[in-house]
Amino acid sequence: MTIVTQNVIPASVLLQAGQPDWLRQWGEFAAKTRFSALPAPVVERTKLVLLDCIGAIAAGMQEPEMRTLVGRLAQREAGEGQVPVIGSGRRMSALLASLLNGTAGTMLELDEGNQYARGHPGIHVVPAALAAGERLSISGADLLLAVALGYEIGSRIGIASKLRVTMHPHGTWGTVGAALTAAKLEGATADQMVETINIASSFGLSTSRRTMLEGGTVRNSYAGFSNQLGLMAWELQASGFVGETDGVGTVYGTVIAENFQPDEMVLELGERWEIARNYFKRHAACRYTHGALDALGDIVRQAGGSIDPAAIETIEVDTYVWAAQLDSAEPKNMLAAKFSLPFALATSIVNGAATVPAFREEAQANTTARDLARRVSVREDASLTAMLPGLRPARVRVCFSDGRTLSAEVLTNKGDTEDPYSPDDVRDKFRELAEPVWGGEHVDRIIAEVDGLDGASDIHGLTGLLARAPQHGWSQ
Incomplete structure (x- = not known):
């Protein structure tokens, strides 16, 4: 009897065959880019975004809803976790800490944003970066690079697509940013980057724009879940799960958004950094x-x-x-x-x-x-x-x-790219938000740690400072 053998094409090859060019380019770009490739202004702006997010998180964590949520979730953790819940004096698992930090960062409506992406990329990636970075003992330079890359892909999806008018931008494309940040810190290959992006594209929440207009505070959790789901996207990929071949194109072209423009995803990639075109806020309002x-x-x-x-x-x-x-x-x-x-x-x-x-x-x-x-x-x-x-x-x-x-x-908001706040303005804002939580001396130490982060061999100096309990106390 003659046995006829067939050439079986691996599933990974079949998936790659349908991948769009921009996605392949992004996989290579994210995997190969090193900290040395970041222009100095991008490094400095990334530090300010990190500092700004920390201030918004620490202050937002003092709100009564956050205190209650932290207490409830802490009861469900078996022992103390590894990642600081900023402004609470507690540590939790990476998944819970990223959820809580992302949620707290939007409570006061003071986190930074990007006018071209029409959303808030920073608070969708910084909690995930800190959570993954703490576990992996990464360097300060690697943290900054991962934040910049996660910010970049999230922003570009926002630029390349038009969310439905009924959608709130929080909790949508930011999840892809958080996932890419985690993948970069894990040392992902280009193929792993692509798969993580595709998996994360399915995790955008069904966010309603009316929540913000009606005061539905569930809206504050959207960025928290983006950070948590971004970390999970990496874990799923690492476990062998796969996503849709062109998940971003489908979701942001036909499902929660439309008119996806793939060319925008790679236009001047590596030359124009979205984090350098961000805005900071001083008014505590939308x-x-x-x-x-x-x-x-x-x-x-x-x-x-x-x-x-x-x-x-x-x-x-x-x-x-x-x-x-x-x-x-x-x-x-x-x-x-x-x-x-x-x-x-x-x-x-x-x-x-x-x-x-x-x-x-x-x-x-x-x-x-x-x-x-x-x-x-x-x-x-x-x-x-x-x-x-x-x-x-x-x-x-x-x-x-x-x-x-x-x-x-x-014509413009103060703080926009056209009329920016100075670095000292951003640091002053951080002090206003963080000094009531930790006191002036501790806040100055955090600023110094962030300023020198690109020379730090690991981020434990920073996360150790962020783990400190608020000066006016939480019940532990």
């Missing part, structure tokens, strides 16, 4: 409010440094479409207040600035601020919408009861 808040700041200066709320008859705002949606004057909680343009302007006038305390429960209950918010009207101007995404314009007009009017217009 970034869509920042143009109007900056314009209001100009008006307050015109008025001599302060405005009596009782002297205001109305405030009129013309702005772009996404900002115009934030028109509710009756926010029900802190998150909703941060996504209310009328309240953000009113509380800024009453409290002198759109600070963290200006959105807390006591400030929300302030009758003067609430009454003023009801006198704010918000309209979309199509000509301003047409300036997106490069510009974020707003016109504000304050009409006083005595007939006077003061007005101002801005």
Whole structure:
């Protein structure tokens, strides 16, 4: 009897046959890029993004929901974990710590972002990088490189696609960024990078844009789950799981987004770094409010440094479409207040600035601020919408009861690439957020550790500082 043998093509080869060119390029780029390839401005900006995320996490971890969640999840851990839950004084497993740190980092609406990606790449990758890096004892340079690469691929998916208007960007393409960050720290090959990207593409959450408008604080967990799922994407790949051949193209071209442009994924790859085009925030509110808040700041200066709320008859705002949606004057909680343009302007006038305390429960209950918010009207101007995404314009007009009017217009938000905060501004923001948690001396040590991270043989110096308990105590 003659036995006929057939040539069996391995599954991996069949998968590779259908892979798009951009994905192969990204696999090679992510696997081969070394820290020495990062331009000096990219290294310095990555340090600032890391510092900014740490500050947002530490401050956000003090919110009552986070304290309760940390306590509940700690009860489910068998012994102390390895990764610091920043600002709590606890350590947990990498998966839980990345979830908690990512969630805390979005609580106060102060984490950095990228206007071109239309989202917040940093908080989707930094917790995953710290969690994986702690376990692997990586160098500081490797941590910075992994953060920059994860930030890059997440941002580029955001740039290359158009999320459905009903989607919130948190918890979507950031998962791919977290996964690539983990894969880089694990020393993944090009093929492993590709497979990790494909697996992670399936893990975007069904995020509703209405959560932010209604004050649904579940929204704050989206970035936390992205970090956790990104770490899991690597573990699945390492265990032999495979994803769709072109998962990103399918998910971000037909499922949760559309009009995916693959050429954007590799345009000037390795030359234009998205982390160097990011923005930082000082107003503790949704970034869509920042143009109007900056314009209001100009008006307050015109008025001599302060405005009596009782002297205001109305405030009129013309702005772009996404900002115009934030028109509710009756926010029900802190998150909703941060996504209310009328309240953000009113509380800024009453409290002198759109600070963290200006959105807390006591400030929300302030009758003067609430009454003023009801006198704010918000309209979309199509000509301003047409300036997106490069510009974020707003016109504000304050009409006083005595007939006077003061007005101002801005085209960009302070902190954007066109009008950036200085490195010292970002460090000052970090101090404002972190000193109430740890005190000034400890905060200065963290800043110094991050500044010198590219020369650190491992990241334990940094993570050791981040593991410190808050100075005003949590029950342990």
